[in-house]
Amino acid sequence: MLNKKSVDDINVKGQKVLVRCDFNVPLKEGKITDENRLVAALPTIKKLVADGGRIILCSHLGKPKGEPKPELSLAPVAVRLSELLGQEVKFVPSAVVVDDSVKAAVEAMNDGEIVLLENTRYRIEETKNGEAFSKELASLCDVFVNDAFGTAHRAHCSNVGVTEFVDTCAVGYLMQKEIDFLGNAVNNPERPFVAILGGAKVADKLNVIANLLEKCDTLIIGGGMAYTFLKAKGYEVGTSLVDDEKIDYCKEMIAKAEALGKNLYLPVDTTIAKDFPSPIDAEIEVSVVPSNEIPADMMGLDIGTETAAKFAEAVKTAKTVVWNGPMGVFENPILAKGTISVAQALAETDATTIIGGGDSAAAVNQLGFGDKMSHISTGGGASLEFLEGKELPGVAAADDK
Numbered sequence: 001m002l003n004k005k006s007v008d009d010i011n012v013k014g015q016k017v018l019v020r021c022d023f024n025v026p027l028k029e030g031k032i033t034d035e036n037r038l039v040a041a042l043p044t045i046k047k048l049v050a051d052g053g054r055i056i057l058c059s060h061l062g063k064p065k066g067e068p069k070p071e072l073s074l075a076p077v078a079v080r081l082s083e084l085l086g087q088e089v090k091f092v093p094s095a096v097v098v099d100d101s102v103k104a105a106v107e108a109m110n111d112g113e114i115v116l117l118e119n120t121r122y123r124i125e126e127t128k129n130g131e132a133f134s135k136e137l138a139s140l141c142d143v144f145v146n147d148a149f150g151t152a153h154r155a156h157c158s159n160v161g162v163t164e165f166v167d168t169c170a171v172g173y174l175m176q177k178e179i180d181f182l183g184n185a186v187n188n189p190e191r192p193f194v195a196i197l198g199g200a201k202v203a204d205k206l207n208v209i210a211n212l213l214e215k216c217d218t219l220i221i222g223g224g225m226a227y228t229f230l231k232a233k234g235y236e237v238g239t240s241l242v243d244d245e246k247i248d249y250c251k252e253m254i255a256k257a258e259a260l261g262k263n264l265y266l267p268v269d270t271t272i273a274k275d276f277p278s279p280i281d282a283e284i285e286v287s288v289v290p291s292n293e294i295p296a297d298m299m300g301l302d303i304g305t306e307t308a309a310k311f312a313e314a315v316k317t318a319k320t321v322v323w324n325g326p327m328g329v330f331e332n333p334i335l336a337k338g339t340i341s342v343a344q345a346l347a348e349t350d351a352t353t354i355i356g357g358g359d360s361a362a363a364v365n366q367l368g369f370g371d372k373m374s375h376i377s378t379g380g381g382a383s384l385e386f387l388e389g390k391e392l393p394g395v396a397a398a399d400d401k
């Protein structure tokens, strides 16, 4: 269990509470296209409102790189949050996030009211954890609550720097839930524990592979990263995505799995095509071949049917499953079959199922399996760093219990 002060441990009645949320939602022409992160933030906000706090919400959105960019304003978030909460969330826009008008608006708040600050990354200091901006944010509040799991792997002003200048710093319910689910899965899993990794490159997940191999019973590797492993086994992988520099690393991991007595499953068959689809959703001709028979001029773009069945079987016997990264180029319907079958297997099991954010979370939600999972992380990068066994600065910065 997370040993950090939480919103249940603090008294916020009449206090100004700065809440760092993760409102980094996808926007298309000013419309929010996926509001999962807003919904995930509601329990903490509702609790603090019910306790009579004066709630000052803040978040980043996209990468404005230290400049006010109107298309990355949090204005649409204030509108949608007001609807979701059934209560006004007053947007207090400022090109510099904190200024005299924002301070005046905060001073004028009554208990239970909510304001939302502008995108914290409008300030160049935010991602550099600059002291001046941290102090400005701290000057607005009496208490700080961090509920932004999605940025917990970064030390920025609005999640880490600010804690140096506020006496009481707690974590919110979302942060607690994320750490409890991921922490239990990795450190205290009900076994068998099956970890499934996919996505593009081995290089992005070196430490995750090594750490999970130690913790799990079965490690399944699919997606683009599988081909470096297959090449490490001496197979011809054609023109598939390969990190040549990581072949030795993959050999080490194969040996490590054997030494630890762990199952390491790689694709036994592969869906291949002549070229990478262009555009990404182009209708392409594919075939399925055994993984050790990929022709030299062909590219592996998804796991094959036999592999999909084998992976699904492994999921069926598991009591805990953690999944990060698609099994193939799932953006193309013809190459999404492997990812869909893994998602389906997770949806059908009674095991604890945890999706590690990013593309796999998007895939699960798009397929309509979202409510069948025990937990879908709101943070891709943060969940990966957690799975690597790293301490997250955004969590470490909160007060201990």
Ligand code: ATP
Pocket (backbone or CB within 6 Å): 198, 199, 200, 201, 204, 223, 224, 225, 241, 300, 301, 302, 324, 325, 326, 327, 328, 329, 330, 331, 356, 357, 358, 359, 360, 380, 381
């Ligand atoms: P995030 O970091 O957002 O959590 P992720 O970990 O889920 O993402 P990435 O490492 O970003 O996954 O990789 C996802 C990308 O990998 C997808 O765009 C997918 O098309 C691509 N991909 C999957 N399989 C292959 C393959 N066989 N060849 C090339 N690209 C692939």
